Amino acid sequence: MTSNSCCLLLNFPVQVRSLTNYTSNNKNFPFLRLTNPSSLRLQPPPISAPQSKATSAAMEADQSTTTNTSTSTSSSGSCPPMNLLFVEMGVGYDQHGQDITAAAMRACRDAISSNSIPAFRRGSIPGVTFDQMKLQIKLGVPHSLQQSLDIERVKSVFPYGKIVKFEVVDGGLICSSGVHVEEMGDKNDDCYIVNAAVYVGY
Structure with a gap:
C-alpha cells in the first residue's frame, strides 16, 4: 500500500482509480486508492430558496390553527396530568x-x-x-x-x-x-x- 492510499471514512465525492484489498487476521478490509487526495473538499449544505410571503403566511396560519386546537382541547374539561x-x-x-x-x-x-x-x-x-x-x-x-x-x-x-x-x-x-x-x-x-x-x- 503506497503513501497516497487512505481509508475512505468521509462521504465526499472522489474519483476512484482502483480498489485494493488488505488482509489481516483472515478478514478483508477494502481500501480505495485516490487519484488525487487533495480533491477532498467539504461540501457546503444546500441553501434553500427564500420563502415567498404567501408561503410564510400560510405556514403561520397552520401554526396558529394547531395552537388554537391544543388550547381548546386542554380547556374542554379533560383530566389534568397526575403522578x-x-x-x-x-x-x-x-x-x-x-x-x-x-x-x-x-x-x-x-x-x-x-x-x-x-x-x-x-x-x-x-x-x-x-x-x-x-x-x-x-x-x-x-x-x-x-x-x-x-x-x-x-x-x-x-x-x-x-x-x-x-x-x-x-x-x-x-x-x-x-x-x-x-x-x-x-x-x-x-x-x-x-x-x-x-x-x-x-
Missing part, C-alpha cells in the same frame, strides 16, 4: 332504603378507611406539599340509578385532597336482600351495590 402513587378500592351496599348515594359513600369509605397517608403531611415526597394531594374517583353504579346519585354528597366522604376527576360508569349491582322491611324505609327488597376506585397522587 399516581397508589389506588384504593372498595365496595358499598345499601340493603334497606334503596339509596344509591348511601351505597356510593360506603364504597368510598371502604376504599380509604384502611389506609393512612403520612407521606404528604411529613414531606416524604420532595417538593410536594400536603395541599398538592390529588384524587381521581371512579364509581361503578347500575345504569338505571346513575341519575339519582348525589355526587356532592359522595365527595364529602374524602377528608382531604383535591378531587380532579369524578367518573361514574356502568357497574355495581342491584340484587334482592331477601326481605322487605318497611320500618327501615324499604320500598321493595332491592339491595344496591356500588364499586369504587380511588386514585391518589400529586
Whole structure:
C-alpha cells in the first residue's frame, strides 16, 4: 500500500482509480486508492430558496390553527396530568332504603378507611406539599340509578385532597336482600351495590 492510499471514512465525492484489498487476521478490509487526495473538499449544505410571503403566511396560519386546537382541547374539561402513587378500592351496599348515594359513600369509605397517608403531611415526597394531594374517583353504579346519585354528597366522604376527576360508569349491582322491611324505609327488597376506585397522587 503506497503513501497516497487512505481509508475512505468521509462521504465526499472522489474519483476512484482502483480498489485494493488488505488482509489481516483472515478478514478483508477494502481500501480505495485516490487519484488525487487533495480533491477532498467539504461540501457546503444546500441553501434553500427564500420563502415567498404567501408561503410564510400560510405556514403561520397552520401554526396558529394547531395552537388554537391544543388550547381548546386542554380547556374542554379533560383530566389534568397526575403522578399516581397508589389506588384504593372498595365496595358499598345499601340493603334497606334503596339509596344509591348511601351505597356510593360506603364504597368510598371502604376504599380509604384502611389506609393512612403520612407521606404528604411529613414531606416524604420532595417538593410536594400536603395541599398538592390529588384524587381521581371512579364509581361503578347500575345504569338505571346513575341519575339519582348525589355526587356532592359522595365527595364529602374524602377528608382531604383535591378531587380532579369524578367518573361514574356502568357497574355495581342491584340484587334482592331477601326481605322487605318497611320500618327501615324499604320500598321493595332491592339491595344496591356500588364499586369504587380511588386514585391518589400529586
